Amino acid sequence: MADWLIILLLPLAAWSGWWLAMRKEARDLRADKTRAAY
Secondary structure, X not given: OOHHHHHHHHHHHHXXXXXXXXXXXHXXXXXXXXXXXX
């Protein structure tokens, strides 16, 4: 019964982790740009 739930949640968890990593990376890049501008 829980097998389909795990199958559904695994890609969602992986995508959420990737999305958060991309956002953190973008924030770091933006911080570097503003630091370089001053």
